[in-house]
Amino acid sequence: MKVSDRTKGILLMTASALCFAFMSIAVKQTGGTIPVFEQVFFRNLVIVIVAGAYLLRHHLPLYGPRQYQPAMFGRSILGVLGVLASFLATNTGSQADVSILSRLSPFLITAFSALFLKEKITKIQIPALLLAFGGAFVVANPKFHSNMYPIVMALLCSLASSFSYTLVGYLKGKAHPLSIILHLGTVSVATMVPVMLLTRQFVWPTGQELFYLLLIGIFGVLGQICLTYAYKLADASEVSIYSNTNILFAAVLGRVFFGERIAPNTLVGGGMVLAAMILVYVFGRREKEAARRAAKQAGRTAA
Secondary structure (H helix, E strand, O other): OOOOHHHHHHHHHHHHHHHHHHHHHHHHHHOOOOOHHHHHHHHHHHHHHHHHHHHHHOOOOOOOOHHHHHHHHHHHHHHHHHHHHHHHHHHHOOHHHHHHHHOOHHHHHHHHHHHHOOOOOOOOHHHHHHHHHHHHHHHHOOOOOOOHHHHHHHHHHHHHHHHHHHHHHHOOOOOOHHHHHHHHHHHHHHHHHHHHHHHOOOOOOOHHHHHHHHHHHHHHHHHHHHHHHHHHHOOHHHHHHHHHHHHHHHHHHHHHHHOOOOOHHHHHHHHHHHHHHHHHHHHHHHHHHHHHHHHHHHHHHHO
């Protein structure tokens, strides 16, 4: 049976969320000893090596066509800004507060995709996004006791990453996905080196720490590849909701690796997120089939 591009995009977005959840485990293992900027540096260094090697081997443009460089730089700069804002918010604010504010991204991506990419928003998408956000709220159980700085940083992270992923949707068919990824990795590495030198936030990792830093990079590049191809194959407004599976993966991996208890609110919230994704998938499939039948009927009428 042939798998549609839409289904492939959904599966890739889910795989991306799983990779980023594994990456977070490696981040947590090094969080007490390795500075944030160094973690970001190693993550993107692996991206540069993997994406660069693939593009060179297949004789593809490293950084995409010249005419799309403004969009490429916009995606890369906003991506780096989003990651930095996320780390700064995480290090200074309540994890629950930061987590729930980061879940605004699917809403913003849907809005930006409709506004700038002219993607159609289906009737079910907004209710499903609200249900998924409600599930994330139940899981995170935020108290909003953080001061304004981490809250502003978390909001900046959502805004920057949403614009960044909207630009990935715009670049669909215009630049190779790995060129987009290499561009992001290069800009990030070039930014992190002077930041680490100026702030003196670099430590020589032990063998175990280096292993986890490499895992950050490996799962980071796998997550970026899956995410970028997901936006290539399907509309950004449609697949962005599936990034919320990260909540479920994080809960399960936290239990497996750290013995963290899966609380009742996690189960309830996770169920809400799953229900939202099933709604989007089922209703989206029905709409696609209805549109296909209507097109076929119109063709017969014209004939």
